Amino acid sequence: MERVIKPVSGYLAVVLFIASLIGGVWAILLHHEAVGAILMLAGIFIGKGIMIIHPNHSRVFTFFGKYVGTAKQNGLIWVNPLYGSQKISLRANNLNGQTLKVNDKMGNPIEIAAVIVWQVSDTYKAAFEVEGYQQYVQIQSEAAVRHLATSCPYDRMEDETAEVTLRDGGERVNEMLEQELNERLFAAGIVVKEARISHLAYAPEIAGAMLQRQQATAIVAARSKIVEGAVGMVEMALEQLSRKQIVTLDEERKAAMVSNLMVVLCGEKAATPVLNTGSLYQ
Template sequence: MSTTTSHTPESEGPSRPARLIQNESTTEIPVHLLFRDDPDPVSVPLRPAVVARRQGMGEQPRLRRPAPARPSPVIEVDPALGERPARVLPGAVGVFAGACGLAGGVATSWWAGVLPPLAVHALGLPRYAGAGLGPAQWAVYATAGALALFGFGGLARGRTGRAWVLGLFGRYRGTVRRTGLMWVNPLVLRRRVDVRLRHWRSEAMPAADASGVALRVVALVVWRVRDTARATLGVEDHETYLRACVEAALARVPVETPGSGRCSGDGSGERLTRLVAADAAPVGLEVFAVQPLRVEYAPEVAAAMHRRRIAALDAQHRASVLTSVVDSVEDTVTRLTMRGLVELDDYERKALVKDLTVAFCAGRGEAGR
């Protein structure tokens, strides 16, 4: 019995099927392709993943791009609200209309025969028995009275530095900046506005320095009304609004502490002016300067900061005295040795320096008292 055994070389093993990775939604990929060494791989640009919102599920996307920085909110007033000149007539027109109304009333009274004889004689009118008061006379009376009321009731006097904001039935009708006697429709509502250059000295307002220490600041604000329509109709009270703008600016801008040696109106004043001017411009106010006049510590920290200030001044004084004593001792020892008056070794030099330092410090202490 012969048994035939076939020897197969190790290198020639039985052929096995290539291992495959299978996926539900992909084709079969050989395993060796996943770990292939590519000497020059080709870079494939990748796009940022975008996850779409599922309809009807109310879910938000998981990956979101950073939203751009939003600018600071800008105060906006009605763009249609702006100062424009109002239509007015010279004052002579109103005087003439009122005089005509009075003359019509007097003539109607003479026509009706109700004018007193003394007035007839004073006016030089002829004697007339009169037709009596009838519908025609009453109609002329009403017309003459309305003419006189409109003529004299619409007279107004414009002053330098003052303006009139006119409104009719809740609607802005214009601004009058004219001076002298003029005639304005008596049915319109008039609001007087001061348009002169004004300055306002505030009360002590809360503020803080660069370190966050509480302060009280009295500021001087130089301003004027530039747009009367926005200042009167765009805000309830423009003076109260300006005060709130100054208070808000003081809360954002650090103010120099008292006794810091720097002028508090140089840096902080410019920043305060820019902030207040930007906040007040939309309501028709023009701010020229906001300067801190008086800066002091708040009552709750005033005592502590006063003690700290005294301690700093005392330390500064002691440092200056010590520097002066050291300079005096050095100058004395140098002169003694340079002129050959004494010959000192290291031990004697140290002893001399010590004695001179004590003597000079004692002398300065007695002189300071």
């Protein structure tokens, strides 16, 4: 458990350090070697406890292997010279994860990468609960991204019933990744402030086939909309012709008219008109 301590100001220690060294040198010059040696040793002892803590940094102190506390007070401080100390930054860090090749939930090989913003929140855990907290963050982040990729399909073409997909999940996918990272990194005293997918694509060996499949799906969807609209327009045309009594059509003429209108409305190219100077039955 982290315990924050407030060390004494280091300015007085600096004055005593300089005074001890000057006094030691002066005593030696006056042939008081013993006094001079004591003053010099006292100055060195005092000087060893002087240190500087920069903004958003901390020092974790131990005393003969026992955790003493963490100093987060910025500036010049003085602590027991016998304390061991470890520097730990409290600044936010960016981890630009490498691109990983994994299989999604449906077994398709994909490439995925994430950008993670993390920060030390508990210096005791970061210093003593794990071996190298920065490496721990990197390895656990990679594991979390892999687990996310295998838990969701790439898109709904593979699983139409999927609630969340990697491609369309957006903020929901980022929230899932952030939550899992916080659970994994809690043991190291790390809090994840933001996690986002930075790269997502099919693996090169299937990218071409998947692109063709996406294009085919888009074409089918577009054709479906075109046909739906064309049927509505044909229905409206027949209804208005009948209501306004512009022309009376039997079933065979209606079928011919429907066929012609569907060709005109659904064709990819503009229709070429053909004038019929005879009747429908000639």
